[in-house]
Amino acid sequence: MKIEPLQPANPAPVAPRLKVVLVEDKPDLRDSWSRLINSFSDFVCVGTCVSGEEALRTIPTLRPDVVLMDIFLPRMSGIECTTRLREVLPKLPIVMLTGVEDNELVFMALQAGADGFLLKHTKPADLHLALLEVRRGGAPMTSEIARRVVESFRRPARPSEPGVHLSVREEEVLILLSKGYSNKEIAEQLSLSVDTVGSHLKHIYEKMHVRSRAEAVARYMAANA
Amino acid sequence: MKIEPLQPANPAPVAPRLKVVLVEDKPDLRDSWSRLINSFSDFVCVGTCVSGEEALRTIPTLRPDVVLMDIFLPRMSGIECTTRLREVLPKLPIVMLTGVEDNELVFMALQAGADGFLLKHTKPADLHLALLEVRRGGAPMTSEIARRVVESFRRPARPSEPGVHLSVREEEVLILLSKGYSNKEIAEQLSLSVDTVGSHLKHIYEKMHVRSRAEAVARYMAANA
């Protein structure tokens, strides 16, 4: 592993360059990407790792602002490495580098804690855009991946309990209720008056045959796990 | 959630303008947005709806390529309308228009089938970018929302929170609590005074960092699913 020297105290007006660490086992890719990153005036590659093991050792001490992680690494995969890094650095943005947009791998990486995806044949300008997107707190990825991620939230219509037919509004209230919100907080979330929330709750209780919010939450969580 | 380059220019023979339908109850917003859309050379606003009900009637016949949907509509919310539209037109891209980035609403909209989000005070250029992103099969949204969506995929990875060590008695109370019992009922079940139950609850809340029984139940049910 090679640590690039930090640039010696840039003149005042320059914003500090964001520190990037690259985890990539192939030497040629490692070199070309780190060079590319250093060519950006607002980012600097402060280190490269050839393996997941090395990444776990060095990244916590390097404290980078972003990690670029190859999804395929020998022995410990980039996904496994991401999982372990997450345990130590929950807030560290990790962007996966992938050759192809494999559906399974993408979602495994997301579960592991990845914040974005970059194709390996990404053009320099797009790499820069992705890094900027990360800096803004975003999640850089291709359109296709983004759409698939969003679609994975689709609720295929849920029959749940056949007996209780709650109206849409009532269900919204129930969802917020089951997150532990008070009537006042629910009212704020839905832009309603507290009395209206109370009114919905009365109907919910009646339909669910319960007598308290805790009971409603218990039933809802049990049926809808 | 966008990173790929914008395609430079349309090929010579003008591509057909993509049809957009706008669902928005406020007349002034409706007018200005539809005018804005029509000002783009590659998009055309083929219809506007003042309500979710109208949207459900007209959109299936208009067959637009994109729908811009106000998330807050009178009577039928944009979320509800999205749910119903999805049943009829599963592939139709629906972009929600929202005033603020309300966490709850965003996720409810995603579950309902939304493909993206636009803030109402979006600049014309950004609206155009969003429409282009939709056309490319992407999911336009702000960086913050994208990150939150991605983070929601995180696997808890921890079996239960080790931080909360409840005593045996406290756990018993919590179990009964999560069945929806009131303090009085819990006291009867455990042959205690109501005050003792209340005392246990205070400690439980403190240890779990919650402020209500509903919140405690929600947490307990979520952790022990």
Next chain:
DNA sequence: GGGAGCCTCACCTATTTGGGGGATGGGAAA
């Protein structure tokens, strides 16, 4: 156009809850 169902809001009251003090004893740990 009438009725059913929702959504919204209001006002009322009784009860429950949340949270703040305590006190007492017992057992475990230091």
Next chain:
DNA sequence: TTTCCCATCCCCCAAATAGGTGAGGCTCCC
């Protein structure tokens, strides 16, 4: 021994909640 935690119980009080009644407005359906 002293100190801690646990379990039990008590009082108090502000806030939240449960439940009732009612009412206006809006859709949808017949």
